[in-house]
Amino acid sequence: MRKILIALTLLTSIGISTVSAQYASEYDGGLVIKLNPEGKKYVRFILWGQTWFQDFEGKHTNDGFSIKRARVLAYSQINDRFMILTHFGANGIYDNNLTPMGKSNDVSFFLHEMFLQYKVTDNLALGAGVHNFGGISRGNGQGSINMLTLDNNRADWSTLGLSDQYSNHLGMFAKGRIGKLNYRLALSDAATTTLDGNSSTILAEGQEKYLGKALLGEGKYAVSGYFDYQFLDQESNALPYRVGTYLGTKKVFNVGAGFFNQNKAIVKKENDELIAKNVTHFAVDAFYDAPIGESSSITAYAKYQNSSMGDSYLQGNVVGNGSQFSGHVGYLLPKNVNEGEAKFRNRIQPYVGYSYRDFKGLEKAANEIKVGGNWYIDGQNAKISIEYQKNFDQPKIADDMITIQAMILL
Numbered sequence: 001m002r003k004i005l006i007a008l009t010l011l012t013s014i015g016i017s018t019v020s021a022q023y024a025s026e027y028d029g030g031l032v033i034k035l036n037p038e039g040k041k042y043v044r045f046i047l048w049g050q051t052w053f054q055d056f057e058g059k060h061t062n063d064g065f066s067i068k069r070a071r072v073l074a075y076s077q078i079n080d081r082f083m084i085l086t087h088f089g090a091n092g093i094y095d096n097n098l099t100p101m102g103k104s105n106d107v108s109f110f111l112h113e114m115f116l117q118y119k120v121t122d123n124l125a126l127g128a129g130v131h132n133f134g135g136i137s138r139g140n141g142q143g144s145i146n147m148l149t150l151d152n153n154r155a156d157w158s159t160l161g162l163s164d165q166y167s168n169h170l171g172m173f174a175k176g177r178i179g180k181l182n183y184r185l186a187l188s189d190a191a192t193t194t195l196d197g198n199s200s201t202i203l204a205e206g207q208e209k210y211l212g213k214a215l216l217g218e219g220k221y222a223v224s225g226y227f228d229y230q231f232l233d234q235e236s237n238a239l240p241y242r243v244g245t246y247l248g249t250k251k252v253f254n255v256g257a258g259f260f261n262q263n264k265a266i267v268k269k270e271n272d273e274l275i276a277k278n279v280t281h282f283a284v285d286a287f288y289d290a291p292i293g294e295s296s297s298i299t300a301y302a303k304y305q306n307s308s309m310g311d312s313y314l315q316g317n318v319v320g321n322g323s324q325f326s327g328h329v330g331y332l333l334p335k336n337v338n339e340g341e342a343k344f345r346n347r348i349q350p351y352v353g354y355s356y357r358d359f360k361g362l363e364k365a366a367n368e369i370k371v372g373g374n375w376y377i378d379g380q381n382a383k384i385s386i387e388y389q390k391n392f393d394q395p396k397i398a399d400d401m402i403t404i405q406a407m408i409l410l
Contacts, residue, residue, distance in 0.1 A: 031410060035078075043076040048145050048409040055402045067093040068151070068405065069144055071112070075239070080119065085239070087113035091166070113168050113240075124176040130165065132240035133173035133184045135224030135258040137283040137303050139326070140167070141184075143241025145409050146380045148299050148330045149353050150372055150387040155318040155326060158281050158307060161195035162210045162315065163188065163222050163262055171221075175237055182237055182254075185225040190262055195315060203269040208277070208313045211267050218264035218276050228256030232290075243289075247332055247344055247379070248297025251290045258283050266310040277310035295343070296334040299351075302327035312361035317393065320359030328353030328370070344379035366393040381409045 035041035050068040054060075071089035090109045097106035115129030127133070132141060139156030160167045171188030192198070196209040203209055212219035233250040235243065246252065264276035283305035291297045302325075309321040330351030337343050353370035372387030385405040392399070 035076075040080065041076075041078050043074060046073040046145070046410070047071070048407065050144070050405055050407045053404045056400065061096055062094055064095060066095075070109075071144070073113075082119075083117040085113060085115055085117070087111070112166060115173075121176075123178055124174065126172070126174050128172040130168050130170050131173055131186070132168050133175055134159070134164075134167075134169055134186050134188070134260070135184065135226040136260050136281050137226065137258050137285050137305060138228065138242045138254070138256055138287055138301065139285070139303055140258070140283075141226065141240060141242045142244060143239075145241075145407075147244035148301070148349075148351055148374075149244075149328050149370055150385045150403055150405055153326045153328075153353070153355050155305075155324050155355055155357055156303070158305070158319050159222075159260060161191075162319070163190040163194075163260075163265065163279075165191060169222070169224075177234070177237060180230050180234065181227060182230055182235070183225070183227045184237070184240075186223070188222045188224070190219060190222045190265065203267065203274070205269055205272070208266055208268040208310045210265060210279075210313070210315070212262075212264045212276050215267050215274060216264065216276055219262050219279075222260065222262035222265075224258070224260040226256060226258035228254040228287075230254045245299040245330060245349070246289045246297070247299075247347075247349070247376075248289070248291035252287065253290075254287045256285050256287075258285075266313055268310055277313075278308065279310075280308045282306050293334060295332075295337055297332040298329070299332075300327070300329040307359075312359075314359060314361035317357065317359070317362060317366040320357070320361050322357070322359035322362075324355070324357040324359075326353070326355040330374075342378065344376050346378075347376040349374040349376065362393075364393060366391075368392060383407050 031045040033043045049070050052066045052068045054062055056063055069089060069091055073087040075083060075085035077083040088109060089112055090107060093107050097104050113130050113132060115127050115131040117125055117127035119125045134140060136158060137156060139153055142152045157167050169186060169188035171186055173184060173186040175184040190213055192213045194210045196211050199214040201209060201211055231253045233252050235252060260281040262279045265279040266277040268275050268277055283303055285303035288300045304325050306323045307321060312321060314320040328351055330349050332347060332349045335347060350373040356365060356367040358365040368389055368391040370387055370389045372385060375384045377383055387403050389401045
């Protein structure tokens with residue numbers, strides 16, 4: 001507990017000392033370079049960093065300070081039909097993967113995304129590259145700069161490191177809107193090397209791995225899609241990332257459904273033969289965000305997903321053959337806002353989240369609860385978050401965790 005208090009003090013002081021230089025309340029579209037007087041040709045930069053302090057109930061290798069994310073994103077358009085986006089960054093820098101000269105196999109500054117996009121009509125845009133316009137659920141497309149909970153529900157990223165690179169697929173996509181129906185569809189060239197191994201991996205009898213492409217030359221392509229009907233305010237679909245909380249600046253109620261399919265993606269060794277198995281995910285979800293009164297708001301999200309993945313396939317306890325449910329709800333506490341005062345400066349937003357996963361390969365269902373809160377020092381641009389997570393299926397060394405995050409967004 002003493003370590004937690006010290007870390008909270010340090011992270012809070014970092015947030016306060018930095019915010020004065022961030023002018024978050026005057027953000028007004030971010031860091032934009034206009035290429036013509038009208039501003040229709042432009043380059044926009046988005047930069048963000050998230051530092052963590054974690055304390056597990058028992059001794060854990062990730063105890064202490066870390067850099068969760070360090071990202072740089074830029075996109076540009078020469079007119080309203082053409083756009084290019086690039087996204088670089090590093091993730092998960094801990095004391096145990098730092099090296100004397102900064103060269104580590106566990107830490108790399110790599111390309112998260114790069115895609116080109118062409119607007120065919122007001123209701124259809126086509127693009128190609130490494131992108132995050134995939135399917136399954138809203139949670140699968142969650143951006144990392146405005147999450148309600150401290151981090152995304154890991155089980156929402158059901159393809160991470162299996163058919164993609166850090167939740168981004170290589171391929172082409174179509175996106176658009178028909179009335180209040182928002183859609184995105186993708187055809188992707190699935191990754192060959194996965195979290196389960198590569199073409200040199202040898203399977204034991206009865207073992208299942210997400211290596212159909214690597215070991216059998218099968219499962220080359222994956223198809224995915226997500227559709228959500230937006231009953232109230234319409235959300236922007238200019239970028240792939242779904243908003244976690246609007247803090248009541250919009251009144252949003254969406255109901256969605258999505259899918260992902262990759263044939264012969266999983267390999268199982270049976271009687272010394274390698275047998276290919278298909279992978280299919282299907283999910284339905286709902287998202288609600290709305291103001292309450294003059295200064296507070298509520299945010300809520302719920303998802304049910306069913307996954308068909310071989311016989312008893314597992315990736316940790318977050319991806320597997322079976323079903324899952326997750327959800328969270330947050331409440332922005334009311335505040336008397338004086339005239340001329342920034343509405344989202346120095347605000348508090350407590351939340352609670354729950355995740356349940358019943359996969360065939362698990363001895364018992366996996367589930368955890370999260371309780372936490374966000375302190376918006378200056379809106380989403382400067383905030384401190386703290387979260388307690390209790391895992392009911394993990395060994396004692398990793399079943400209780402407190403995480404504190406400091407974040408700056410430019």
